[in-house]
Each structure stands twice: as C-alpha cells, then as structure tokens.
Amino acid sequence: MKKLFIVILACFSLCTIQLNAQQIFFENFDALTPPNLPTKFKSVDQDGDKYGWLTDDSKNIDPNYTFGNVIVSESWVPDGTTAGKSLKPDNLLIIGPIDLSGVTSDVRLRWNAFSLGFGGEYYEETYSVYVSTSETPGTPVFEDTLAAGYTLFKENIDISNMVGQETVYIMFRHHNCTDKMALVLDDIRIEYSHDIDMELSLLTIPSIHGPGNVNITGVVTNLGLNPISSFDIRWDDGSGFKSQTFQINLDPDESYTFLHGTPLTLAASQSSTITVEVVADKDELAENNSITTTTQSGAFTPSKKIVYEDLTICSPTFGGFCPRGIVELDKLMLSDDMAGVEIISIHGNTSADATAQDPMRYLSYADSCFDNKNLNAVVWPNVLVDRKVASSYLSDFSSLYSDLIEDFGYADMEVKPVYDPITRKLEVSCDVKFAADAKNFNLALVITEDSVHDATDDNYRQRNFYSPDAVGGQAGRDMKSSTLDFSNLPEMVPASLMYYRNVARKIIPSYSGSFSSLPNDLFTDSTYSYSFPSYTVPANFKDTRLRAIVMLIDASNGQVMNSKGEDVEGGIASIRKAVLNDPAPFNVYPNPANDYAYVQFNFASNSKAEINITDLSGKVIHTQMVENPQLNKMVKIDKINFPTGVYIISVRNENLVSHSRIVFE
Known part of the structure; x- marks a missing residue:
C-alpha cells in the first residue's frame, strides 16, 4: 500500500486555548509526556488488539504542526512491511468524572477532530461521542465519519442536560472503520454557552515586512449559539481606530477570513504596535474580541526566492510515486513563478538490493532532511519548501509558492560562481545586504546538476505507479509533464527516456550551513561577503549543467x-556577466514560431558559435554551428523533427553563453 511512501502534509493554524472564566473543563494535552494520558482520562481497548488511545507530539504526526500534544487512535499502523498492519479499532476514551454540580447555566462540549488520510483516501475515520453519569456508553449524542483528510473539524454539542450533576463522563469511541490512518482529537473543553459570542481567532499580520502598506488580515469565529449577519473589524496603532463593517452571515462555529480595507502604512525601518478588535452587537463575552501585536518594516524589500528541496528516488524497485514530483516541478518550472524559485532534487535510496541503487543518491543530505532538530520530512517522496513546510507530492506546488513568496527575505543576495574547466575547480562567493537587523544566520551552498541522463545504466530507470499496468491504485490518474506522459508509460520507464532535473551534487559545508559565514549580529543596510570552500567537480558530472544555489538560513x-x-559557466563567469549587463547577445523571432525561426546575433566574433535547442527535460534535440558570427547576422532554424512545445535555445562561443525560451506551435 502507498501509505509508507506518501502522506499529504497540510498546514493550518490553531489558537492555543487557555483555561478562562468561561471554561469549566479543558484539556489540550500539552502538559503531558507522551504517550501518557491525563488524569481523569482512560483508554479502553474494546476490540482487544492492544492498540488504544495515546498522546503524541503533533510534530511526530506532521512536521508542520506546532500546536503541541494531541490524542490519537489508529486504524492502521506501520509494521516494517510495505502494506503495514490494518486495524479495526473499537477504542473508547473515557473522560471523567467531571463535576457540574455548581453550574447553573447552559454549557457546551467542544473539541477539534481531524484525520491523517491523504490523496482522497484513508481519511474516513468514524467516531461517536457519549455523555453519561457513568462510564457505560449509552446512546451517542454525536456521530461522524470524517469527510476529508488533514482538515480541521471544530465540533460542539449542547450538554446542558448535565448541568447540576456531580458526576459526568465524556466518552469518545473510535469504531466502525478499518485500514485508514488515525483519528486525532485536541482541545477538548466544556464551556458556558452564549447566544452572541464573536471571537477574533487569529491575526495574520507579518512580524516583519518591507516598507509600505501592511494588510490587516485575520480570522473571526462565531462561537455563539445564534447566527451573526454583521460585525465590525477595527484596528488602532495609536492614531485612532479605523473601523469597517462586514455584512457576512456566519452560522454558529463558522469562521471567516477578513481583510480590512484600510492598511497600516509603515516607512522604512519603522515599527508599530497594533490592536485589532471584532465588535458584534450584544456580544456577551469581551475577553476574546481583541489581539495586540507588533510589526516592523525593513529598510527595503529584499528580492525573495523560495527553495524547494525535493526528496525523490530514481530506482527500478522504489520511487513509484516520484513521477508526480517530476510533473509538479515541471509545471512550476514552466510557470511565471519560476522567477522566484530555486529547485534542489535530493535523491535518496531505500533499496537493500545493491543492483537497484539510485545512482544519484546523496544520502547524507537526504538523511539531514529527515533527521534534524527543526522541520523534518517524514516519508518518501516529500518536498521541503524553505524548510518551513514539509509537503507531499499530492500538494499543489504553486499554492505552496503563493503561501510563502510574500515572506520577508531579510537580505538581497548576489551569488558569484567562478569555474576553471581545466582544473574543474569551482569557487563560489556571495554578497548579502541586510534589510533589517538579524542574529545568527548561516549560509549554505548547494551545487546541482541539471538533466542527468545515462541511457546505458538500468539504474536510471524510473519506477512509475501511474502506469496503466501498475499496481497500487494510481493507474488512470493524469500524470503528464511537458516531455513525458507517465500515465501512458510502462511501470518501469526506460533510462533512455529519463532526464533528471536539478540533481543535488554537493552541499557545502552542511545542511545547517556555515556558522562562520556571517557575524552573529547583522545590521540593517550592511553588506557581508563570504567565500565558500572551493569544490572540485567530479569528472562524471556535466560541468556545463551546474548551478550554484546559496541559502540564507x-x-x-x-x-x-x-x-x-546562478548557473555555473565554464571558466567565463565574469565575461558572461559583463555580456548580460549589455543588450541580449541574440534575438529570436518570430516567437512563437511555426515552421522556422531566426536567430539574430547582437555581437561579432572571430570564433565559431554553437546554437543548441533543448527540450525541457534537458535533452538536446538540435545543434547548429555558425562560422564567425557577425553583428545582426541571422541564422534560420527549421522545425523539422521535434514536436510542438516549449524549448530552450542557447548560444555559446568562447566568450559567452546565453539562453532564451522559444515556442514552436
């Protein structure tokens, strides 16, 4: 089964709940040492399979979760095999006794529930809730089968019939399901009921950003028993409240993400303390109406790029889900978002068979992605995005970009690779200009090789679970890149068809970066320079396809x-940089083209120039030599034996290398 290989990893925010005057009982499990249960909690393994309710750190369930401990009941567990072990749980969680004898007004039981299912499957966890004056479940007061994986369900029921009782038990029963993943509960509490109760649940104002306007955004939730049709959001930075009315219908427990029409404006290097409030007519609870936060601007807005660290496997025995990553990254590379993206594909290895090893494997780098003190990947395949989100291939890579591209980049970076093709020695330096004060930042350098290909080595074959003849339930899914349609390729894609993009070849000095690359204290408008240790490019690496990527950590x-x-050019980095600061070395027209296109040179040279056209997998499909190119000379390129699509055209001679995109229709 696919569960060992791919788990959808989504990130959503939960507000930490603290016991207040409106709460009679509350448990978020954070004071515990997992897997222990809190006092007054008891797990009953009614099916006798020796699996029951236990607590766990949310980060162990999903590395993106940062909301502390939760309580879990499983319907499937790993057992060292591909299929894992299916369970048919009947696990009863008993909470109590809870004393409601001194309560005189209406109360509600509230909790959060979610499932670990993924990819449209394995999420249908079924559970029931009971409220009783004994530990024996009677008729359930709530029943549900979760309708989606990794989606937070905020539930509540009226238990006012228990008001005045000295002994009350709350019971959650996980049952009537099998071979899914796990049911997760958190923030179980009993609260007083209010007819009107609007909560400001979350503010999403960044703590640091570039100078200019800052949107006032957040989430409000109707915690009352009655629907709400109108409310005000107002904010104050010390200059007076700016108020806006929202005519929004909210049912009980429904939330709404708001954007205030008046932004906060900050000049360069300015900070502000801002209070945001939600105001609803006849709101009975004021203590959850406002949040105060501090935000600041940098001296300028740094140019921002997001790095995708793609954890993939090329193997004839493993990596059957990895074609999806190839497709998703291909979409990203063809999109306008690519200007703000760096991609590093880190190949791993899970095969004990010495004849089926991934030939591009970089185990120390991959191991660091799975085992570090911060955010960890949890399964193959996976992608770390700025090491802020760990996501499966079932996520939309473009949406991950949208979520993170507005994050403050802290500094402008200039990367300067210089390569000697005779000695194959690569020197990389980096200048970093900070837009805000910072502390304890490191620099790490990754060398990637693009379009790695070896048709003579069967270990470059790619396992493909999206093939029509593949097992595992993925056949029939559309899985098509710009160059390969995996949904119509065999389960074992031949090495002759595979060109592996952005392959990680070397990380310098380590996953965490160099602790001596930058001073501990970094200051606004200051520029810091660092030269990485030199790297000798192995002879079997294509030195014309290397890229040097520096990460600010x-x-x-x-x-x-x-x-x-920056691309590594063969010993001519300084020359190419000078050329590219001038007008483009060549023009291509018409573009898009039909049967032919012209390359017009914007330079003159006494040496030969080479024109190459490659597809988006990196495969060279056309080469043409030009003797002594002259200024404004035009060379015709005929579309002969290659299909309609997007291609990269490059011009190279002893003094320059330049690239452009061409579309043949």
Missing part, C-alpha cells in the same frame, strides 16, 4: 529565509 529555527542561484 536562520540558525534559530532552521528555516531558509532567502535563496539565490
């Missing part, structure tokens, strides 16, 4: 705050 949390990459 916050050592306090391991997150990548910014990144910047």
Whole structure:
C-alpha cells in the first residue's frame, strides 16, 4: 500500500486555548509526556488488539504542526512491511468524572477532530461521542465519519442536560472503520454557552515586512449559539481606530477570513504596535474580541526566492510515486513563478538490493532532511519548501509558492560562481545586504546538476505507479509533464527516456550551513561577503549543467529565509556577466514560431558559435554551428523533427553563453 511512501502534509493554524472564566473543563494535552494520558482520562481497548488511545507530539504526526500534544487512535499502523498492519479499532476514551454540580447555566462540549488520510483516501475515520453519569456508553449524542483528510473539524454539542450533576463522563469511541490512518482529537473543553459570542481567532499580520502598506488580515469565529449577519473589524496603532463593517452571515462555529480595507502604512525601518478588535452587537463575552501585536518594516524589500528541496528516488524497485514530483516541478518550472524559485532534487535510496541503487543518491543530505532538530520530512517522496513546510507530492506546488513568496527575505543576495574547466575547480562567493537587523544566520551552498541522463545504466530507470499496468491504485490518474506522459508509460520507464532535473551534487559545508559565514549580529543596510570552500567537480558530472544555489538560513529555527542561484559557466563567469549587463547577445523571432525561426546575433566574433535547442527535460534535440558570427547576422532554424512545445535555445562561443525560451506551435 502507498501509505509508507506518501502522506499529504497540510498546514493550518490553531489558537492555543487557555483555561478562562468561561471554561469549566479543558484539556489540550500539552502538559503531558507522551504517550501518557491525563488524569481523569482512560483508554479502553474494546476490540482487544492492544492498540488504544495515546498522546503524541503533533510534530511526530506532521512536521508542520506546532500546536503541541494531541490524542490519537489508529486504524492502521506501520509494521516494517510495505502494506503495514490494518486495524479495526473499537477504542473508547473515557473522560471523567467531571463535576457540574455548581453550574447553573447552559454549557457546551467542544473539541477539534481531524484525520491523517491523504490523496482522497484513508481519511474516513468514524467516531461517536457519549455523555453519561457513568462510564457505560449509552446512546451517542454525536456521530461522524470524517469527510476529508488533514482538515480541521471544530465540533460542539449542547450538554446542558448535565448541568447540576456531580458526576459526568465524556466518552469518545473510535469504531466502525478499518485500514485508514488515525483519528486525532485536541482541545477538548466544556464551556458556558452564549447566544452572541464573536471571537477574533487569529491575526495574520507579518512580524516583519518591507516598507509600505501592511494588510490587516485575520480570522473571526462565531462561537455563539445564534447566527451573526454583521460585525465590525477595527484596528488602532495609536492614531485612532479605523473601523469597517462586514455584512457576512456566519452560522454558529463558522469562521471567516477578513481583510480590512484600510492598511497600516509603515516607512522604512519603522515599527508599530497594533490592536485589532471584532465588535458584534450584544456580544456577551469581551475577553476574546481583541489581539495586540507588533510589526516592523525593513529598510527595503529584499528580492525573495523560495527553495524547494525535493526528496525523490530514481530506482527500478522504489520511487513509484516520484513521477508526480517530476510533473509538479515541471509545471512550476514552466510557470511565471519560476522567477522566484530555486529547485534542489535530493535523491535518496531505500533499496537493500545493491543492483537497484539510485545512482544519484546523496544520502547524507537526504538523511539531514529527515533527521534534524527543526522541520523534518517524514516519508518518501516529500518536498521541503524553505524548510518551513514539509509537503507531499499530492500538494499543489504553486499554492505552496503563493503561501510563502510574500515572506520577508531579510537580505538581497548576489551569488558569484567562478569555474576553471581545466582544473574543474569551482569557487563560489556571495554578497548579502541586510534589510533589517538579524542574529545568527548561516549560509549554505548547494551545487546541482541539471538533466542527468545515462541511457546505458538500468539504474536510471524510473519506477512509475501511474502506469496503466501498475499496481497500487494510481493507474488512470493524469500524470503528464511537458516531455513525458507517465500515465501512458510502462511501470518501469526506460533510462533512455529519463532526464533528471536539478540533481543535488554537493552541499557545502552542511545542511545547517556555515556558522562562520556571517557575524552573529547583522545590521540593517550592511553588506557581508563570504567565500565558500572551493569544490572540485567530479569528472562524471556535466560541468556545463551546474548551478550554484546559496541559502540564507536562520540558525534559530532552521528555516531558509532567502535563496539565490546562478548557473555555473565554464571558466567565463565574469565575461558572461559583463555580456548580460549589455543588450541580449541574440534575438529570436518570430516567437512563437511555426515552421522556422531566426536567430539574430547582437555581437561579432572571430570564433565559431554553437546554437543548441533543448527540450525541457534537458535533452538536446538540435545543434547548429555558425562560422564567425557577425553583428545582426541571422541564422534560420527549421522545425523539422521535434514536436510542438516549449524549448530552450542557447548560444555559446568562447566568450559567452546565453539562453532564451522559444515556442514552436
């Protein structure tokens, strides 16, 4: 089964709940040492399979979760085999006794529930809730089968019939399901009921950003018993409240994400303390109406790039889900978002068979992605995005970009690779100009090789679970890149068809970066320069396809705050940089083209120039030599034996290498 290989990893925010005057009972499990249960909690294994309710750190369930401990009941567990072990749980969680004898007004039981299912499957966990004056379940007061995986369900029921009782038990029963993943509960509490109760649940104002306007955004929730049709959001930075009315219908327990029409404006290097409030007519509870936060601006807005660290496997025995990553990254590379992205594909290895090893494996780098003190990947395949999100291939990579591209990048970066093709020695330096004060940032350098290909080695074959003849339930899913349609390829894609993109070849000095690359204290508008240790490119690496990517890492949390990459050119980095600061070395027209296109040179040279056209997998499909190119000379390129699509055209001679995109229709 696919469960060992791919788990959808989504990230959603939960507000930490603290016991207040409105709460009679509350448990979020954070004061415990997992897997222990709290006092007054008891797990009953009614099916006798020796699996029951236990607590766990949410990060062990999903590395993106940062809301502490939760309580879990499983319907499937790993057992060292591909299929794992299916369970048919009948696990009863008994909470109590709870004393409601001194309560005189209406109360509600509230909790959060979610499932670990993924990819449209394995999420249908079924559970029931009971409220009784004894530990024996009677008729359930609530029953549900979760309708989606990794979706937070905020539930509540009226238990006012128990008001005045000295002994009350709350019971959750996980049952009537099998071979899913796990049911997770959190933030179980009994609260007083209010007819009107609007909560400001969350503010999403960044703590640091570039100068200019800052949107006032957040989430409000109707915690009352009655629907709400109108409310005000107002905010104050010390200059007076700015109020806006929202005519929004909210049912009980329904939330709404708001954007205030008046932004906060900050000049360069300015900070502000801001209070945001939700105001509803006849709101009975004021203590959850407002949040105060501090935000600041940098001296400028740094150019931001997001780094995708793709954890993949090329193997004839493993890696059957990895074609999806190839497709998703291909979409990203073809999109406008690519200008703000760096991609590093880190190949791993899970095969004990010495004849089926991934030939591009970089185990120390891969192991660091799975085992570090901060955010960890949990399964193959996976992708770490700025080391802030760990996501499966079932996520939309473009949406991950949208979620993170507005994050403050802290510094502008200039990466300068210089390569000697005779000695194959690569020197990379980086200048970093900070837009805000910072502490304890590191720099790490990754060398990637693009379009790695070896048709003579069967270990470059790619296992493909999206093939029509593949097992595992993925056949029939559309899985098509710009160059390969995996949904119509065999389960074992031949090495002759595979060109592996952005392959990680070397990380310098380590996953965490160099702790001596930058001073501990970093200051606004200051520029810091660092030269990485030199790297000798192995003879079997294509030195014409290398890229140097530098990551700016916050050592306090391991997150990548910014990144910047530059192509490594064979010993002519300084010449190429000078050329590219001038007008483009060549033009292509018409573009898009039909049967032919012209390349017009914007330079003159006494040496030969080479024109190459490659597809998006990196495969060279056309080469043409030009003797002594002259200024404004035009060379015709005929579309002969290659299909309609997007291609990369490059012009190279002893003084320059330049690339452009061409579309043949």
